[in-house]
Amino acid sequence: MTLENYDPKRPIVEQPSSSEKSVPDAESGKVDSAVSQAEERLCDGRSLMAEENQNRSPGGFGELQDTDSDESRRAKEKLARRAEDATAENPLSAEGRSHSSDDQVSEESRIRTRRSFLVAGVAAGAGYGFYYWSQHARESEMQPEPLREAFDSNAALSRFLLRDRVLAPTYPLSRAEALRVNGVAGVKRPLIIESYRLQVVGSTRGLGDPAYSADVTGWEYLYSDAKAHEDPGRDTKIDPKLASAPRMAPAGALDQAMAREGRTEQRRPRRGLEEAGESRSTLGPGTSGLLLTLQDLQKLPRHELVTQFKCVEGWSQVVHWAGFRMMDFLELYPPVPGTRYVYMETPDGDYYTGYDLEVCRHPQTLLVTEMMGAPLTQLHGAPLRLHMPTKYGYKQIKRIGLIAYTRDKPDDYWTRLGYDWYAGL
Structure with a gap:
């Protein structure tokens, strides 16, 4: 109306x-x-x-x-x-609006639920696809290539952020303790110290230097048959039950190889008898360079450090070290222009490591001759080993027989067995 x-x-x-x-x-x-x-x-x-x-x-x-x-x-x-x-x-109008609002919420919830399930399905499929691809990719040094590339990317990021110049913490001498033996590759036979020479290849010091040799690989290291009185420890980075364990050479393998092949001045004994095999960066016969004695090294300033040794297995110890800074060694025996890396190996070539040139110039990188106030023992790498507090222990090579400067990235023992080449902390 x-x-x-x-x-x-x-x-x-x-x-x-x-x-x-x-x-x-x-x-x-x-x-x-x-x-x-x-x-x-x-x-x-x-x-x-x-x-x-x-x-x-x-x-x-x-x-x-x-x-x-x-x-x-x-x-x-x-x-x-x-x-x-x-x-x-009118209550009917409010209730109608309420019903309409509930319907809108329900419809929006259904849309979002479908979308969430779709996104979750795509993410799960992508994750499985990446896992399958990474596990079935071609291997590079006992690692799938994607994981090896991830190692390299992490190393590049670390170099960019830290520039291999960050100092490791130091500790009071009262906290230092004797370092346990862990891993004896390259130091299984006692070396006669008087026969020791440090081979240096790639330095600007050449023909005119008294230590120059036309073939540093011809130098003969002498070993003793005496048994070491040290506990050789046990390297726990590899499970003895693994199929690769039987490939590890027994302590007398080098003696057996020398007996089979014979030892002459022109022919070196078989090298690379440990699990990783012979290094691809080892020197060929006829390589010229320097043969330095311990007296040559003692011309360098002596330095001491109390720093932490960290093993990739998860343990660490504070140790008192003494020796010569690697940066001083590089100044006395400078590399040729264009050098980017430093390669080191034991006299028998069984253990070897590679480094960026910059980390060798780190002020805490030491060529160690003493530990805990006493000369190095045989199983700790006498007469000369490396200490890098910015790297894991497997990069701190014992009994250095060769230091070679190179433009190409050198081989590395544990990298060939699946570990990280950079190994930075």
Whole structure:
């Protein structure tokens, strides 16, 4: 019913709309309540208009028509506002909006759930694909190539951030202790110290130097048959049950090889008898260089350090070291221009390591001749070993027989067995 057809004497009866007719019985009470409220408000408005007309028109209905325009308009506006309020308070409208909001949330949840499962499936497939690819990729030094490349990437990042110049912590002498023996590759037979020479290849000091030799590989190291009284320890980096363990040469393998081949000045004994085999960087016969004695090395300034030796197996010890800084050695016997790496190996070639030239110039890199205030023992690498507190222990070669400067990245014993070439801490 519109306000223009409003008759005060006519009873108001609201007809339910088509939407209201379809309301379930459970909601009928709410609808009746809302309709009743609207009817009461409309009746109140009708009574109000009748009272105002009587007060303002004592002369009858004719005068009411003359004064009806303003009052009637205001009454109609009040009724319209009350009707809108009643409609707004209708519980069906709020419940409808609530149902609509719940439906939207449910639909959004379904979309997000499907999307999450899709992303998880793709991620799981990609992870499995990467694992399968990495495990079936071509091997590089006993590691899948992707993992070997990851080693190299980590090394490059470490070089960029640290520049091989960060100093390792030092400790008071009271904390130092004797270093345990762990790994005897290259030092199994006692060396006669008087026969020791350090071969140096790739230095700018050549023909004019008193230590120059046209073939440093022809030098003969002498060994003693006496048994060492040291505990040889046990290298735990390799499980003895592994299939590779039987390939490790027994202590007398070099003696057997020398007996089979014979020893002459022109022919060296068989090299690389340990598990990793012979180094690809070992010197060929006829290589010229320097043959330095211990007296030559003692011309260098002596330095002491109390630093930590860290093994890749997870143990560490604080040790007192003494010897010569590698950076001083490089100044006295400088490498030729273009050198990027330093290669070292034991006199028998059974153990070998490679380094960046920069880490050899680190102020804490020592050519060690003493440990814990005494000369090195045989199983600790007498007469000369390396200490690098910025590297793991397997890079700290014992009994150095050769130092060669090179432009090419040199071979490394443990890298050939799957370990990291850089081995930085």
